[in-house]
Amino acid sequence: MSETPRLLRALGGETLDRPPIWFMRQAGRSLPEYRELRTRATDFIAFCHNPEMAAEATLQPMRRFPMDAAIVFADILLIPRALGQEVWFEAGEGPRLGELPDITRMAGEVEASTGRLSAIGETLARVRAELEPERALIGFAGGPWTVATYMIEGRGSNREAARTFAYEHPEKLDALLRVLVDSTARYLIMQARSGAQALKIFESWAEGLAEDVFERIVIGPHRAIIEQVRAAGVTAPFIGFPRGAGALVETYARAVPVEGVALDTQASAELGRRLQAGGKTIQGALDNLLLRAGGPALDARVETLLAQWSGGPYIFNLGHGVMPDTPIAHIARVVERVTGKPAKAVAAE
Amino acid sequence: MSETPRLLRALGGETLDRPPIWFMRQAGRSLPEYRELRTRATDFIAFCHNPEMAAEATLQPMRRFPMDAAIVFADILLIPRALGQEVWFEAGEGPRLGELPDITRMAGEVEASTGRLSAIGETLARVRAELEPERALIGFAGGPWTVATYMIEGRGSNREAARTFAYEHPEKLDALLRVLVDSTARYLIMQARSGAQALKIFESWAEGLAEDVFERIVIGPHRAIIEQVRAAGVTAPFIGFPRGAGALVETYARAVPVEGVALDTQASAELGRRLQAGGKTIQGALDNLLLRAGGPALDARVETLLAQWSGGPYIFNLGHGVMPDTPIAHIARVVERVTGKPAKAVAAE
Numbered sequence: 223m224s225e226t227p228r229l230l231r232a233l234g235g236e237t238l239d240r241p242p243i244w245f246m247r248q249a250g251r252s253l254p255e256y257r258e259l260r261t262r263a264t265d266f267i268a269f270c271h272n273p274e275m276a277a278e279a280t281l282q283p284m285r286r287f288p289m290d291a292a293i294v295f296a297d298i299l300l301i302p303r304a305l306g307q308e309v310w311f312e313a314g315e316g317p318r319l320g321e322l323p324d325i326t327r328m329a330g331e332v333e334a335s336t337g338r339l340s341a342i343g344e345t346l347a348r349v350r351a352e353l354e355p356e357r358a359l360i361g362f363a364g365g366p367w368t369v370a371t372y373m374i375e376g377r378g379s380n381r382e383a384a385r386t387f388a389y390e391h392p393e394k395l396d397a398l399l400r401v402l403v404d405s406t407a408r409y410l411i412m413q414a415r416s417g418a419q420a421l422k423i424f425e426s427w428a429e430g431l432a433e434d435v436f437e438r439i440v441i442g443p444h445r446a447i448i449e450q451v452r453a454a455g456v457t458a459p460f461i462g463f464p465r466g467a468g469a470l471v472e473t474y475a476r477a478v479p480v481e482g483v484a485l486d487t488q489a490s491a492e493l494g495r496r497l498q499a500g501g502k503t504i505q506g507a508l509d510n511l512l513l514r515a516g517g518p519a520l521d522a523r524v525e526t527l528l529a530q531w532s533g534g535p536y537i538f539n540l541g542h543g544v545m546p547d548t549p550i551a552h553i554a555r556v557v558e559r560v561t562g563k564p565a566k567a568v569a570a571e
Numbered sequence: 572m573s574e575t576p577r578l579l580r581a582l583g584g585e586t587l588d589r590p591p592i593w594f595m596r597q598a599g600r601s602l603p604e605y606r607e608l609r610t611r612a613t614d615f616i617a618f619c620h621n622p623e624m625a626a627e628a629t630l631q632p633m634r635r636f637p638m639d640a641a642i643v644f645a646d647i648l649l650i651p652r653a654l655g656q657e658v659w660f661e662a663g664e665g666p667r668l669g670e671l672p673d674i675t676r677m678a679g680e681v682e683a684s685t686g687r688l689s690a691i692g693e694t695l696a697r698v699r700a701e702l703e704p705e706r707a708l709i710g711f712a713g714g715p716w717t718v719a720t721y722m723i724e725g726r727g728s729n730r731e732a733a734r735t736f737a738y739e740h741p742e743k744l745d746a747l748l749r750v751l752v753d754s755t756a757r758y759l760i761m762q763a764r765s766g767a768q769a770l771k772i773f774e775s776w777a778e779g780l781a782e783d784v785f786e787r788i789v790i791g792p793h794r795a796i797i798e799q800v801r802a803a804g805v806t807a808p809f810i811g812f813p814r815g816a817g818a819l820v821e822t823y824a825r826a827v828p829v830e831g832v833a834l835d836t837q838a839s840a841e842l843g844r845r846l847q848a849g850g851k852t853i854q855g856a857l858d859n860l861l862l863r864a865g866g867p868a869l870d871a872r873v874e875t876l877l878a879q880w881s882g883g884p885y886i887f888n889l890g891h892g893v894m895p896d897t898p899i900a901h902i903a904r905v906v907e908r909v910t911g912k913p914a915k916a917v918a919a920e
Contacts, residue, residue, distance in 0.1 A: 382860065385858075385860050386860050386863070386864055389858075389860060389861050389864035389866075389868050389869075390864050390866075392868070429778070429815070429837065430815075430835075430836055430837055431836070431837055432836050432837065432856070432857075432858045432861065432872065432890070433837070433838070433839050433840060434872065434875065435858075436837065466778070466779075466815075466817070467817070467837065468815070468816070468817025468818055468820075468837050468838075469817055469818050469820065469821075469837070469838060469839045469841075469842040470837055470839050471817075471818065472818075472839070472841070473839055473841070486779075487779055487780070487781050488778065488779055488780055488781065488782070488785065488815075488816065488817050488818070488819055489782070489817075489818060490782050490818045490819050490821070490822055491782060492818075492821070492822070493818040507781070509734075509738075509781045509784075511731065511734050511735050511738060512738050512781065514735070515735055515738035515739050517738070517739075519738050519741070520738075523781065523783065526783065541781070
């Protein structure tokens with residue numbers, strides 16, 4: 223058997239005897255050991271910028287479950303903070319951001335922003351040093367549009383204000399997206415040089431966009447990021463996740479040179495197979511609400527997903543992140559079904 | 572030129588010299604004459620059940636704009652109310668519903684529920700009597716799943732509780748959907764017999780559902796409704812609107828014998844053409860936020876939509892409803908571009 227991590231083989235286009243598996247938000251609040259660790263920092267942003275704590279959070283699910291990949295513990299809003307916008311988290315309410323800084327001023331902060339994110343590079347280096355060689359390490363960033371929605375609206379929302387901004391201030395939005403593309407590309411290059419073996423772009427709010435807008439504010443920026451990362455000599459494969467893009471996922475897959483396309487919960491079997499036939503590795507798309515609910519419906523759905531997509535390059539994952547109140551036994555059951563390996567008990571239980 | 576209304580010709584599969592046009596929520600808060608009319612009833616539900624007022628609201632946009640179709644002024648939550656669940660509207664907050672009644676008890680109310688909705692039939696008859704013969708009248712109901720989400724959660728929401736309910740209480744949900752299918756089919760039959768010439772099913776919350784769940788709770792109930800309506804001898808064409816279904820729209824179009832498929836804002840040009848090639852009339856998909864924003868971007872997008880879909884059977888419409896604060900001039904401009912006819916000033920302006 224190859225020593226190349228299973229995740230990277232799948233992203234290289236191989237159809238494997240069984241798909242690699244990891245779960246979005248596998249690290250975090252669903253694990254009691256994370257909830258214990260989290261109490262040691264008062265501030266979530268400070269937690270993300272502490273390589274010791276963030277590396278520990280990244281590794282916690284790897285100790286417990288036979289996941290094929292770890293994803294660095296960080297947040298998509300570290301970039302706006304590094305560019306000079308205030309970011310904080312209200313307990314139980316999610317992120318809040320200060321006023322959108324002047325875009326020209328932020329453009330002047332792009333180079334410095336990467337240095338302000340160096341702790342995340344250190345987290346990656348620590349995790350890579352501890353992780354077994356057959357398990358891959360994933361770096362990530364938010365998609366520029368998704369990050370921009372938070373920067374414009376100041377919080378999570380229905381994105382109506384940001385989508386209207388895209389129509390009413392197209393030049394200003396394009397300028398903001400350029401700053402985010404440049405900062406994100408540098409950040410991902412730094413992550414790859416620090417140990418990330420695959421790079422994921424989370425475009426969490428790709429939903430509800432008209433096709434022309436989607437091409438301008440999602441496809442264009444993703445292409446630009448990948449171009450810059452490749453120009454720096456980084457060869458790590460990309461996974462693009464245009465969540466909620468619906469039928470536009472196919473447009474995305476054709477236009478953006480990602481190796482992998484992450485599919486959300488509503489992906490059809492047919493869509494996935496068309497993407498595989500088009501040369502993409504697909505990832506997804508188990509419903510995170512079903513993972514939490516468990517029971518025979520979960521078992522049946524796992525079999526369906528394995529049956530419908532294992533004939534091509536496939537990474538088993540959720541369609542969205544693990545819900546905080548998901549029973550650990552449900553995660554363990556699915557991971558054991560896919561890998562053939564049981565979960566391990568850990569001290570915090 | 573045929574006397575058959577342009578909308579019905581399009582739904583009959585004809586490719587026309589120009590598409591018929593109407594807008595979801597063309598009646599309602601975007602019109603000053605509606606806002607004036609609405610003050611005459613204190614309660615929104617009472618307003619919907621008042622044929623004189625509801626007919627007037629239905630006709631208001633027809634007097635102002637050269638729309639090719641009217642849609643009866645009503646609400647998707649009239650059905651749960653007719654089945655015995657309390658429904659009211661909090662000003663500025665949207666619908667609120669009382670506790671979900673016992674499903675077996677509601678099943679016993681199906682026949683009576685149609686009688687409790689007779690005012691909507693009277694509204695349709697009044698509108699049909701006043702409307703020019705070349706302009707079509709559309710009846711509608713909510714999709715059973717969408718209505719069920721409100722009945723289960725008691726309000727508009729992210730549907731997380733309802734989607735979890737679908738996994739944890741599948742038999743109970745199926746029983747609720749059966750009651751809604753039976754009540755909705757009777758309601759639509761009554762609407763067709765009262766003057767509705769086309770019937771639309773608004774499945775506003777089709778988004779985020781896994782494929783197997785979508786088949787069970789959206790496709791199955793829509794098929795069952797259409798089967799019952801056809802069994803009653805009603806031949807009015809159906810428009811299905813699985814909003815947010817993404818790539819599953821194609822699965823829907825193949826499985827549900829609707830004549831028309833309404834596409835939401837993020838529909839791709841390619842998806843629309845594939846549906847047309849598969850024998851469906853398509854409807855949509857102008858961004859309601861762009862209609863509100865206006866300007867050159869709106870003009871350009873209208874041209875794109877006309878160019879990409881006018882080669883097959885097509886109904887020009889929005890991807891979602893008109894926003895209440897949409898300038899009337901923007902609506903008038905788009906309708907004039909599509910129909911070649913100007914809007915008229917009305918007294919309330």
